[in-house]
Amino acid sequence: MKSFRKVLHFRLPSRRGLVNITKDVQKAIDDSGILEGLVLVNAMNITASVFINDDESGLHQDYETWLEGLAPEKPYSQYQHNGYEDNADAHLKRTIMGRETVVAVTDGQLDFGTWEQIFYFEFDGKRDKRVLIKIIGE
Template sequence: MRIFFKEIRVSTSSRFEIIDITDRVEEVVHKSGICNGMVLVFAPHATAAIIANENEPGLVEDLLTLIREIFQPERAWRHNRIDDNAHAHLASAFIGASRVFPVKDCRVVRGTWQNIMLVEMDGPRTRRVIVEVMGE
């Protein structure tokens, strides 16, 4: 088994934002030379997440609206006494900081409407995303 590791950087421009990183992940898989296995996409941050979903502007706004409604940035969370981002920590914990996808025939296996996206909830920032490809 071979392992290929690459870190990509994603700059966000808003407190809440969803950025499609599918092409960048596909590029790493291609460069890895690994044609069958799996790819881990991991955001090593406590206030961001990785999702797989459709990158349609209305849905993206709906997702961000839902995150704001559920995790209420304006709420008096205890963690906000330290840093005004408790909502982002909570959302990241529930959504998840990583996704694993199969790799087959040198391509990421995903559904027709599944793009790989970084969810920013405490921006703007420059985020690191780890892409690790494992297989043969």
């Protein structure tokens, strides 16, 4: 069994942002030479998420509205965590959206269902963040 590791680096210009990283993940699979296996993609920061869904702008706005309703950024004073930092909402949003995703690799391709794409979602931007891509297989 072979394994391959790649790290993507992000520094988004706004507090929150959504990036389709599907092509980056497929490029890592291509570079790995692995044809059959699994790819793990995970956010390596506690205030960011990786997940799979449809790449549709209305849905992206729905995520923002829904998450802000569940864990509003302000007022900062509503959270016990906010003292040194003002990002308690980002921690909560990450918990809701999840840390990682795993996708089958078949014949060297992401083995997706219809419309599936991989996204990086940042909830506390303007800082350096990383996403790990780990591929195992043959």
